[in-house]
Amino acid sequence: MDVPRAPLRSTAPVVGPPLGTNGTALSIRRAVKTYGPVLAVSDASLDVPVGQVVGLLGPNGAGKSTLMKIVLGIVRANSGTVHVLGREMSPEAIDVKAEIGYVPEAPLLYEFLTGAEYLDFVADMYGMDPRARRERIGQYLTALELAGHENSMISGYSQGMKQKVALISALVHRPRLLVLDEPLNGLDPRSARIVKDLLRSLARQEGVGVLFSTHVLEIAQAICDELVILHHGQVLATGSVADLRGRAGLPGSGLEEVFLSLTGTGDLGEIVQALAR
Amino acid sequence: MNLLRVRRLAEVLLASELRSGRSRSDPRSLLGRPVILAVLDAVLFLGVFGVAYPLLNLVEGTAPALVAGLATQILVFLPVIAVATVLLAGVMFEFSTTARVGASDAANWLPISPTEYVAASSTAVAFVYSPAPALALGGGLAIALVTHALGVYLLAAALTVVALYEGAFLIEMLRSATPRASAVLSGRTGKVALLGRAVLLIVVILAFQLLFNPIILLQFLGVLTGFAAVTSVIPLFWSTQALLFGTRGAWLLAAVFVVAQLGFVGFLLWAAARLRVRFWAPAPAEVRLEAHRYGEGHRALSAAGLSPAEAALVAKDLTGFTRRRELLPMLVTPVVIALLLFLESAPIGGTVDHLQISIWTTWSVGFFALMVSLTSIGQERRSIFGLFAFPLTARSFLRAKAATAILLSGTFAAGLTAAAQVLYRPPVLPAIVGLAVALTAAAIGTLMGLSVATRYPDFQERPRPQFVRPWAMLTGLFGGFGLIFLIAVPATLGAYSSRPFDSGALALMAFAAAAAAVSLALLARAARSGAERLAREIPA
Numbered sequence: 022m023d024v025p026r027a028p029l030r031s032t033a034p035v036v037g038p039p040l041g042t043n044g045t046a047l048s049i050r051r052a053v054k055t056y057g058p059v060l061a062v063s064d065a066s067l068d069v070p071v072g073q074v075v076g077l078l079g080p081n082g083a084g085k086s087t088l089m090k091i092v093l094g095i096v097r098a099n100s101g102t103v104h105v106l107g108r109e110m111s112p113e114a115i116d117v118k119a120e121i122g123y124v125p126e127a128p129l130l131y132e133f134l135t136g137a138e139y140l141d142f143v144a145d146m147y148g149m150d151p152r153a154r155r156e157r158i159g160q161y162l163t164a165l166e167l168a169g170h171e172n173s174m175i176s177g178y179s180q181g182m183k184q185k186v187a188l189i190s191a192l193v194h195r196p197r198l199l200v201l202d203e204p205l206n207g208l209d210p211r212s213a214r215i216v217k218d219l220l221r222s223l224a225r226q227e228g229v230g231v232l233f234s235t236h237v238l239e240i241a242q243a244i245c246d247e248l249v250i251l252h253h254g255q256v257l258a259t260g261s262v263a264d265l266r267g268r269a270g271l272p273g274s275g276l277e278e279v280f281l282s283l284t285g286t287g288d289l290g291e292i293v294q295a296l297a298r
Numbered sequence: 299m300n301l302l303r304v305r306r307l308a309e310v311l312l313a314s315e316l317r318s319g320r321s322r323s324d325p326r327s328l329l330g331r332p333v334i335l336a337v338l339d340a341v342l343f344l345g346v347f348g349v350a351y352p353l354l355n356l357v358e359g360t361a362p363a364l365v366a367g368l369a370t371q372i373l374v375f376l377p378v379i380a381v382a383t384v385l386l387a388g389v390m391f392e393f394s395t396t397a398r399v400g401a402s403d404a405a406n407w408l409p410i411s412p413t414e415y416v417a418a419s420s421t422a423v424a425f426v427y428s429p430a431p432a433l434a435l436g437g438g439l440a441i442a443l444v445t446h447a448l449g450v451y452l453l454a455a456a457l458t459v460v461a462l463y464e465g466a467f468l469i470e471m472l473r474s475a476t477p478r479a480s481a482v483l484s485g486r487t488g489k490v491a492l493l494g495r496a497v498l499l500i501v502v503i504l505a506f507q508l509l510f511n512p513i514i515l516l517q518f519l520g521v522l523t524g525f526a527a528v529t530s531v532i533p534l535f536w537s538t539q540a541l542l543f544g545t546r547g548a549w550l551l552a553a554v555f556v557v558a559q560l561g562f563v564g565f566l567l568w569a570a571a572r573l574r575v576r577f578w579a580p581a582p583a584e585v586r587l588e589a590h591r592y593g594e595g596h597r598a599l600s601a602a603g604l605s606p607a608e609a610a611l612v613a614k615d616l617t618g619f620t621r622r623r624e625l626l627p628m629l630v631t632p633v634v635i636a637l638l639l640f641l642e643s644a645p646i647g648g649t650v651d652h653l654q655i656s657i658w659t660t661w662s663v664g665f666f667a668l669m670v671s672l673t674s675i676g677q678e679r680r681s682i683f684g685l686f687a688f689p690l691t692a693r694s695f696l697r698a699k700a701a702t703a704i705l706l707s708g709t710f711a712a713g714l715t716a717a718a719q720v721l722y723r724p725p726v727l728p729a730i731v732g733l734a735v736a737l738t739a740a741a742i743g744t745l746m747g748l749s750v751a752t753r754y755p756d757f758q759e760r761p762r763p764q765f766v767r768p769w770a771m772l773t774g775l776f777g778g779f780g781l782i783f784l785i786a787v788p789a790t791l792g793a794y795s796s797r798p799f800d801s802g803a804l805a806l807m808a809f810a811a812a813a814a815a816v817s818l819a820l821l822a823r824a825a826r827s828g829a830e831r832l833a834r835e836i837p838a
Contacts, residue, residue: 093687097835112686112833119689129684131614133621137590144593145610146688151593158592173586174621 046230052101076245122191346436384465420466611698664739667707671747676765745821750774752828
């Protein structure tokens, strides 16, 4: 999909020096987050290099969504640092937020607006000029087969349609870092394929860094340059699929076996047998 | 009807309401269990009784006729007051659910009959609003013991419990009727249809409030036909009629009206259940609007000094008021309250009290501003996470929320002042001062509401959600009322003084102006720090 890179008319206040990268779009160092007695993220460190797609894998409750919210500055870590495009992230780092696109675990949309009204609202938030937003929104709507539905209220959309709106709102301002929490949830195969190809293309051609969480290991294997396995809030392993196979001592195995072995949930036979009884 | 199922569902609905705040989210906590309401009722009942009984004994020694009069003036109206409380509070608080949750999707798939659901939901509503009747019954017992009217009191207490259910069944009917009203226009498209739907819903809620509000009924119908005729014919007052006969010792006639009242409440349960059968799970209507034009902006809001992001937020919130069913009661409730207060200050066929009207106008505007601002943060629901992922500063967020509340409450202030001007023709100078004070109340209500709402928002979506934690809502409301009266009373007294330019009147108005300036400065600071705190970490 060809989406032109038009300049943004930024109305957000610049609160720091120009953003650089040093080759790293995102760098998290020793992040810790607790919710009362619950340790959600424990001493987690990871990097997302410019132009790479990094997959964040982990069982339910591993801390993936919390870690992503820390990256966005909407959840404050108890300790540790987050640098986005070379700048320390904080809730006040408005110019940094302007360079991030975010798809949450479940679409956080205003359902009383139409798809078009919502996307226009998002464009207002990023201070995009009217022509650029018109062109880009139109292209994305067509590509994801939402054109013709954009003037209906979001409350009447299916789950997949809402996910597409969330994806467009993350991409429309052409961010330099994408933080995507289960972005392919509910998408039909055609749209999922478009999004996967688009993410790869944005990373390779535009140098966008992508942090991508998913439960679908085949997808992670297919599009991620590097994988990070998170378990009980801790980073268990980092590397390519081949690296992880080596770490798990399972050469030639599929990612599912590697994942189950690394997260200590490999022996599922007994559980299944007990349930079947 | 399976009573065990009804009880379990009622417990779940009550727990959902009680656990709205984070501090109450521990299910083992007493504060998170329905039994806390029974404890609260008992404490309030005994507390009021403990204060009222010795006091009334004291008064009875000096003015026995006054105390005897209380028996007929208060005891006989206890059930009607309970219905009015449930209806007023119910419309205000029970509709803060989205259509999806309000349609009870979480329970619809379970094997629960419509009657069982209505009974459970009504029990939850009756329990939630029981502290108000508990207060009244505590005072009522003191009156009954002093006036030796224990028999009438016991009947009043029983009828008050029935009345709580009467109000709750009416709320259940309204719950079903509003989606129906909203579906009337679902086949049509366009912004006009959406606005029409909002107006229709407002009319339904308003009509409901007016039809079942005893104060309004007595004011309007009482003037036309007389009190006795109204209480005999209108089912809402059958409990009053039964208690009146009870005070006269005519127990047979009292029994007739008690039976009639119970029959009416039974009919309401049946009607509420039938309505639920019809609108069990309304399908979400696909509403299509005219083609949207991107980047057109919000020129009027931008011209008022708002940035594009702030203007977009205000426009989004204003749109929500016309399209979100759960926000509509907020627009209706202040109108109903203002109408009641106007009737109180200028009874039909009675004398107009301009000073009282002016103060109530200011209070109604402040109340409206408080309601809008207190709920404005929580109404973002989980989208708040998405909002703060955008490049939006805490300052911009606050400015947009304040602009929305001031725009709405300022318009309400202008409308009420104009209505009072047309209906009651107050003198010009006090009317101008009144408008200025009402606009100040709008600003104070807005900033007080935002100071509280930014600190204690409730973003969860449950069957019975609030937009702000309940105790914070009460603190904000009463704190706001205190400040508004502190400013409105001296300013209005000064303006209505027989010599408005003498030193006494001017001193009163200067005090009000100084109090307003200090309050606004402090509240602005509190709201700013609250917004910054929220932006730093959104409550989970």
